[in-house]
Amino acid sequence: MRAFEATQTFFDMAAEHLNIEPAMREALLMPGREIQVQVSIEMDDGKLANFVGFRVQHDNARGPMKGGLRFHPQVDLDEVRALACLMTWKTAVVNLPYGGAKGGIGVDPSKLSKREIERLTRAFVDQIHDIVGPDTDIPAPDMGTDHQVMAWFRNQWEKYHGFNPAVITGKPVEEYGARGRExxxxxxxxxxxxxxxxxxxxxxxxxxxxxxxxxxxxxxxxxxxxxxxxxxxxxxxxxxxxxxxxxxxxxxxxxxxxxxxxxxxxxxxxxxxxxxxxxxxxxxxxxxxxxxxxxxxxxxxxxxxxxxxxxxxxxxxxxxxxxxxxxxxxxxxxPDILANAGGVTVSYFEWVQNRQHYRWSLDRVRQELDHTMNEAFETVWQTSQQHNISLRTAAFMIGIARVHRATELAGLTS
The missing domain is CATH 3.40.50.720 (NAD(P)-binding Rossmann-like Domain)
Structure with a gap:
């Protein structure tokens, strides 16, 4: 079973409990935009190398889209599509004002030098800079990327759009990153x-x-x-x-x-x-x-x-x-959409700090993270107990219901 098909299976189980009509299910599940780009760079030995990059923007009903950027050999459109979808429900479960997105490049970063990874990152930004930004789609680290890649991404994006560190999260602390993000x-x-x-x-x-x-x-x-x-x-x-x-x-x-x-x-x-x-x-x-x-x-x-x-x-x-x-x-x-939501939660804190031009202490970041995660857990646990369903189905129900409500309030349905 492919990754997006697996995500759809879990989605459908929750949507059944919510009695969402088929047309709305399709609208909530399908990504709003999928981008595939060719990324070509010069390797250290002077040869040309070509890679395929992706950015899938799933849903923005609850706010700007948020999602990681991974460098991994297995990255393909199906995987990125599934992960973007999961990000939509994840941000909704922990009640962050975000939608979901995801991106990646099919590459083994362990086989590239540091300079080759930098060139790859900057070339990828050249291809997608006009569809990401602090009010539209905010990338972050994921498998195979780290704070250094985020710093390169931000620097390249700002060459087109000017100073705005809120374009990306997971940056080094010295580059407007949040304490406690790693x-x-x-x-x-x-x-x-x-x-x-x-x-x-x-x-x-x-x-x-x-x-x-x-x-x-x-x-x-x-x-x-x-x-x-x-x-x-x-x-x-x-x-x-x-x-x-x-x-x-x-x-x-x-x-x-x-x-x-x-x-x-x-x-x-x-x-x-x-x-x-x-x-x-x-x-x-x-x-x-x-x-x-x-x-x-x-x-x-x-x-x-x-x-x-x-x-x-x-x-x-x-x-x-x-x-x-x-x-x-x-x-x-x-489930993952609750268990590993700590990363996107502190990414949200970083984005907030960048927008406010004010830095929080590590103690405050941890305190806010603990509060957010515990509150989300209690909501999922109580939903599970109330409906006698698994924690996964409960989490999906909460996330889907919040996105569904935001979609309706925006006036996109009759």
Whole structure:
């Protein structure tokens, strides 16, 4: 099943509960605009290289569109379309005045030099600068991009449109970025994991936890959850799964990763090393956080999942068929459109600060993030309990209902 088809499946389940008519469902689901561009750059060896870039703008009924920019070999129009759609519901679930968008380039950034990535970023901006902006569509970091890429993006965009740091979020703090933005997605995952576990009557210190993916989201989630007394028994990256039945020494794991030339855990010896896909099937894991890429839990491998709780740190990690099986088994799943919304929430704070020309303290950013995530969780939880539905369907219902209402209020329907 393709990514957008999976998103549509979850959308339709929620739309059924809301009794939205078919024509309106189609209007809410289909993106407003899809852009595909050729991005050509000169490589360091003087040769020409061609890449394909995308920007999908899904919906702006609730405000300017917001969504990340990813550099990854698997980026294609279907994936970007699905992620843009998810961003619309995500911003609505946490009640931010945004719509959804997403962008990306099909490229493996690990095979490019820093200067080649800069040229690629600037060439992409040259192609899309006229359709993004602080009042229309505001990009942010995603897989394969970071604060440096955001700084290049902003600099190139301002060559066309003049000074306005609110055009993009996730910038370096020195370049009008927000304190706490880098940790935001992982911290949000941690906040809601702790809240969900307690709501289910489980104790953190007795709940073994595993995190698939040890990039930005996974590392910050691991740090927060370790400090919250969870035994983090396993983490994984592209070099393998690193497992200790009594819990990993997360501060030591983080120090090792920072010192590794490629930011990996390769060679870490204070635990047992297993194959990369072994993490999903560990039998002593109570809480599983897939925080790598989408589509990792499928109908083919779902029988090997033993966790009682899954918190979706990545976008779309559980496919619909697997989701149904897990729900039938009583597994509680906190969906991506709520669980990993910490990043877009602090991106919103950054955008607000840029518009106000005023910088918040880290304590204020964290306080506002905690408040926003907790409020959204309570709304989703209560909706789930009231209608006897999954947390995923409840979150989609809330997001879709808010966008539907905004669309009606704008006078776009009869």
């Amino acid at each position: 940790e935001a997605t992982g911290r949000g995952v941690g906040i809601l994991t702790l809240k969900l576990v307690r709501r289910l009557g489980m104790k953190p210190e007795n709940s073994n936890l595993a995190i698939q993916g040890f990039g930005n989201v996974g590392t910050h989630a691991a740090k927060f959850l370790h400090e919250s007394q969870f035994p983090v028994v396993a983490v994984s990256d592209i070099s393998g799964t690193y497992y200790h039945p009594d819990g990993l020494d997360i501060p030591e794991v983080l120090r090792y990763k920072m010192k590794h030339p490629n930011g990996l855990l390769e060679g870490f010896e204070q635990c047992e090393r297993l194959p990369g896909d072994a993490l999903l099937a560990l039998k002593d894991v109570d809480v599983l956080i897939p925080a790598a890429i989408g589509g990792v839990i499928t109908e083919q491998n779902v029988d090997g999942i033993h966790a009682k709780v899954i918190v979706e740190g990545a976008n779309g990690p559980v496919m619909p068929a697997a989701d149904s099986i897990l729900q039938d088994r009583g597994v509680t799943i906190l």
